[in-house]
Amino acid sequence: MDKFQTFTGIVAPLDRANIDTDAIIPKQFLKSIHRTGFGPYLFDEWRYLDHGEPGQDCSDRPLNQDFVLNQERYRNASILLTRENFGCGSSREHAPWALLDFGIKTIIAESFADIFYNNCFKNGILPIALPSEKVESLIEKTKLNIGFSLKVELDKQILIDSNETVIPFDIESFRKDALLNGLDEIGLTLSRVEEIKSFEIDHLKKYPWIFKS
Amino acid sequence: MIGKTLFDKLWDSHLVRENEDGTSLLYIDRHLIHEVTSPQAFEGMRLANRSLWRTEANVAVPDHNIPTKDREKGIEDPISKLQVDTLDANCDSFKIKEFKMSNPNQGIVHVIGPEQGLTLPGMTIVCGDSHTSTHGALGALAFGIGTSEVEHVLSTQCLIQQKTKNMLIKVNGELKQGITAKDLILYIIGKIGTAGGTGYAIEFGGDAIKSLSMEGRMTVCNMTIEAGARAGLIAVDQKTLDYVKDKPFSPKGALWTEACEYWETLQSDENAVFDKIIEFNADKINPMVTWGTSPELVTDVENEIPFSSNDKFQLALNYMGLEMGMPIKNILLDKIFIGSCTNSRIEDLREAAKIVDGKKVSDSIKLAMVVPGSGPVKLQAEQEGLDKIFINAGFEWRDPGCSMCLAMNADRLEAGERCASTSNRNFEGRQGQGGRTHLVSPAMAAAAAIKGYFVNVTNADWGN
Numbered sequence: 001m002d003k004f005q006t007f008t009g010i011v012a013p014l015d016r017a018n019i020d021t022d023a024i025i026p027k028q029f030l031k032s033i034h035r036t037g038f039g040p041y042l043f044d045e046w047r048y049l050d051h052g053e054p055g056q057d058c059s060d061r062p063l064n065q066d067f068v069l070n071q072e073r074y075r076n077a078s079i080l081l082t083r084e085n086f087g088c089g090s091s092r093e094h095a096p097w098a099l100l101d102f103g104i105k106t107i108i109a110e111s112f113a114d115i116f117y118n119n120c121f122k123n124g125i126l127p128i129a130l131p132s133e134k135v136e137s138l139i140e141k142t143k144l145n146i147g148f149s150l151k152v153e154l155d156k157q158i159l160i161d162s163n164e165t166v167i168p169f170d171i172e173s174f175r176k177d178a179l180l181n182g183l184d185e186i187g188l189t190l191s192r193v194e195e196i197k198s199f200e201i202d203h204l205k206k207y208p209w210i211f212k213s
Numbered sequence: 214m215i216g217k218t219l220f221d222k223l224w225d226s227h228l229v230r231e232n233e234d235g236t237s238l239l240y241i242d243r244h245l246i247h248e249v250t251s252p253q254a255f256e257g258m259r260l261a262n263r264s265l266w267r268t269e270a271n272v273a274v275p276d277h278n279i280p281t282k283d284r285e286k287g288i289e290d291p292i293s294k295l296q297v298d299t300l301d302a303n304c305d306s307f308k309i310k311e312f313k314m315s316n317p318n319q320g321i322v323h324v325i326g327p328e329q330g331l332t333l334p335g336m337t338i339v340c341g342d343s344h345t346s347t348h349g350a351l352g353a354l355a356f357g358i359g360t361s362e363v364e365h366v367l368s369t370q371c372l373i374q375q376k377t378k379n380m381l382i383k384v385n386g387e388l389k390q391g392i393t394a395k396d397l398i399l400y401i402i403g404k405i406g407t408a409g410g411t412g413y414a415i416e417f418g419g420d421a422i423k424s425l426s427m428e429g430r431m432t433v434c435n436m437t438i439e440a441g442a443r444a445g446l447i448a449v450d451q452k453t454l455d456y457v458k459d460k461p462f463s464p465k466g467a468l469w470t471e472a473c474e475y476w477e478t479l480q481s482d483e484n485a486v487f488d489k490i491i492e493f494n495a496d497k498i499n500p501m502v503t504w505g506t507s508p509e510l511v512t513d514v515e516n517e518i519p520f521s522s523n524d525k526f527q528l529a530l531n532y533m534g535l536e537m538g539m540p541i542k543n544i545l546l547d548k549i550f551i552g553s554c555t556n557s558r559i560e561d562l563r564e565a566a567k568i569v570d571g572k573k574v575s576d577s578i579k580l581a582m583v584v585p586g587s588g589p590v591k592l593q594a595e596q597e598g599l600d601k602i603f604i605n606a607g608f609e610w611r612d613p614g615c616s617m618c619l620a621m622n623a624d625r626l627e628a629g630e631r632c633a634s635t636s637n638r639n640f641e642g643r644q645g646q647g648g649r650t651h652l653v654s655p656a657m658a659a660a661a662a663i664k665g666y667f668v669n670v671t672n673a674d675w676g677n
Contacts, residue, residue, distance in 0.1 A: 017525050018407055018507050022640045027621045031278065031292040033252035033299050035360075045642045054292055085408040088441065088507075089638060090619075091343040092250065093359035114377075114411055114443050115343060115357055122361035172375070174234035185361075186263070189369040192230065192238060196371055199229045199240055200267075206226075209464035209472045210242045210336060211269065 001124050004179035007105060008151040009078030012068050013142045019082060020089035021116060025098040029054050038094055039101030043069065069102075073146045080107045081138055086127075087116025096123045106152050108159075110135050121175050124182065126154060128169045138167075154180060216482025218379045219446050220414040223354035223479075227337045229371055239374045242336040243353075244366045246273035246309070247322050248300035249621070250341030254364035255303040265307050266370040272331050273304045273311040276321045277621045281584050281611035284314065293622065320587020320613040323347040323554035327431065328587055330460025334449045334476040339366055344554045344637065346437040350430035351457065352449035352479040354414070357438065377443070378488040380413040381481070384421035386495040391671035393564065394429030395556060395635065395654035397421065398436040399501035403511040405491065410442030413489065416481060417447050421495035427456040428560040435555045436637050439508040448480035502541050502667055503639045503652040505529035510639075514541050514657070514669045532641050533649050534629070542667050544651065548632040549574075549581035549608075549662040550644070551655050553618035556635035557586030559593050561655040565635075566599040568659035568670060574607035575665035582609040582624070584616040608662070620645045633661040 029041045031054055040058040047070060049062040063070045069077065080099070086109040087095060096119045099107070106126045120127045130138075141161070142148045150167075151160040154176060159167040177183065189196075204211050217225070229238040251273070258265070265271070278293035280286075288294040297314065304311035312319045318329065323344050326332035332348045338355035339345060341363040348355035358372070365372055382401060402409075415437050417430075425433065430447045437445030447453075454473055457463050464472045481487075499513040506529040512519065518530070520537045530536060535544070551557070551565050562585060574581045583603050585591035591613055594600055600610045617624040618636035626632055626648025635658050639650040653661065660670045668675040 016528070020507075020638075020640045022619075022638070022643050026642055026646070027619050030249050030621065031290075031296050033256075033296055035253045035256075045646055051646050085411070085441070088407055089343065089438075089640060091341060091357040091359055093253075093341075093361060096359075111408060111411065113408070113441060115359060115438075119359035119361065122359060172235065174232070174236050174375075177234070185373055186261070186365050186368050189238065189365065189371055189373060190263075192371075196229055196238070196240070196369065200370070203227075203240060207242075207335065207472075207475065209333065209468050212462075212464060212468065 001182045001184070003182035004124055004126060004154050006151065006153045006155070007078065008149050009105065010074065010076055010147060010149050011079040011081050011138065011142050012074035012077035013139045014068055014080055014082040015139055017083040018085045018088055021087055021092050021095040022089055024087070024095040025092065028052070030092055030094050035097055036101060038098035039103070042098040042102045043067065076103070078103050078105045079150055079152070080104050081135065081142060082107065082109045083135065084110040086112050088113035091115045093119045093122070096120050096125050100125055108135065108138065121178055122185070124179060126152065126179060130167070130169060134167060215486060216484035218481040218485040218487060219352065219416055219448055219479060220354065220379050221485070223335065223337065224376060226335070227354070236373050236375050238371050239337060240371055241339050241366050242270065243331060243338040244271045245322050245326055245338065245340035245345070246271055246363070247277060247340070247342060248275040248296045249277045250360050251303065251363055252296065252299045253360050254341070254367055257364045258367055263368045265367055268308055270370060271309045271367070273300060273309050274319055274322050274325055275300050275314055277615045277619065279314055279614035280622055281614050281616050281624055284612050289623070317588040320590065321554045321557065321615055323435065324557060324586030324590065327351060328460065328589055330457060330463030333457060333463065334453055334479055339372065343438045344435050346443065346445045347431050347435040347554055349434040349437070349445040350427060350447050351453055352447065352476065354444060354446070356443040378413045380410060380415045380442070380489045380491070381487040382415055382417050383419035383490065383492045384417065384495050385419045385492060386421060387424065388421050388495045388498060389671065391656065392498050392500065393654040393656060394425050394432040396498055396501045397495070398433045399503065399508065399511050399652060400498045401493065402436065402440045402508045403501070404493070405440055407439060407507050407509045408441040410437065410440040413442050414444040414446060415440065415442040417445060422447060423450065426560055427452055428558040431558065432555055436508070439637055449476045500654065500657050500669055500671060502657065504533065504535060504541065506532050506639055506641050508637070508639060508652060511652070512541060514667055516541060545577065545631065545666050546633050546661055547579050547630040548626060549578060549658050550584070550617045550632055550634040550636065551582070551658050552584030552586070552616050553636035554586065554615070555637045556655050557584060557590065559590050561635065562590070562594045562599050563597070565655040565659035566602045568656050569606040569608070569663060570602050572606055572663045572676065574662045577665035578662055580609065581607060581662040582611055582617070584611045585613050587613045617644050619643060633658045633667070
């Protein structure tokens, strides 16, 4: 995983609560056996007026002009701004894969669903939870100012707008470190091989039936 | 000494180490695998040149893409076929036990785990599927994970986790006659909301939960994720042990006795401390019907769609083609789906069959289908003659799989079609682009098939 770097990006407001992972990437695209190539199908049912199929060339599909990411001012957004419980529903990691493939590196929301939140960190996406009044005010700003951007500084845990307004955010230290260092979690766990093996031997003695099937 | 919750006990017994940063390394006993969320994990493992940690911990089954009819013809959609073939090839190459499409025990992963005795009390169980919470009904700590974590478990038999908080949802009293586990969990989600359980593992307790069958408990734990909690839990009791006994892969003989001694300790201690406790009275619950595009947008069949100035209500109603104030009983349906990891077990099919017995599906219904959760469920139902009851009434009797719960195979809603479904999600497009889903119990779906609209199955004269 690449290290998370400080960046400045356009913010796109998706002013809606409870956006589920079925909406982020519909089921037909889950048939792929690869991790990449989901970007064109991100929010497929909201973004296009026709029905999309995996592998389809999206360049001449009819666009839903009302959908935020189709509007010229938000097309190059790398920060998604949304409401509560973003990413609820299915555990499909295809959702963060699609967001990343589209170019989204940070998601700001009032809150996130647990599995999606966790999946973001495995893919170098930073999900930031902010209080609803902060989200409300940011949504206002994106609507009033074309090209409204934020600088995301993870090491300092702050967002900065072009007026130098600073918005601090919370993040657990282990998650922050994982993103900043592009941590290989599996590699980290495998550095504990002896500990896992010794746990396993003890576990087998206590609960031998687990190992019988 | 402070008592432990059931969740604490399960957590502690699988703790390999606690890290200084607040995370823990948790040992995983059972890893269930299906075709949709695993190919990239196997590929990742190969690319990193890592090997499978413990082969026997893994069990696989294709379920999402599987056709529910004319199965002998194979999978028509080449992309679906490639995904299932990839699972078969990965399992063959890593020697993982797999219930292939042609296996008589194939079925939905969350149905076959408990049915085969692969899900046991006290285990940690994960799967790249959010409805893994189902297995918590047996007193196991079970939760859904993403594909990166699937790879992590394949390679290390562990996961780096942060302990969630403890919530107890206590349902006191008795459910009224005809009220099912599905009505109960929809009612709870309606009260606490789809994010009400975020950050928690939810243990369900109280007399109404204890009275539920194991199938009913699985329905409740299955939909815990629709309340935002990754894991649902129910304490082990005699019903749990009776259910697990003599399953193909459950322990036998002396090992059974030893296991039971341990499993009987799997309840929260009397003095356990929960971070949050919510209580409900079971006798307040009526048959429930969702009317929106989130499981929390739900009401009792006798009610009208509520009035609200909340934006999310209007957005949902626009999609659903409904209006505030409309009685639930006035909603006309096009299709009926009885199936999914929520409600496709034998008891669910019996409940539905009891309703349709001797009746006919309404002419206004385009398609009514029953999709059993597994091969053994289908066989059992056929031995009891349930298939005949459904077929005589005009239902299609299909082969097991996830089917129209998420419409990855050929079973789906067309745009604008309205379905009474026993599944778990009424999200936009879930059952097919533009499709409209109303989540209900098997009995309610069955009665809706007969009438063409929703009725209250607990009224003796619903059929008139």
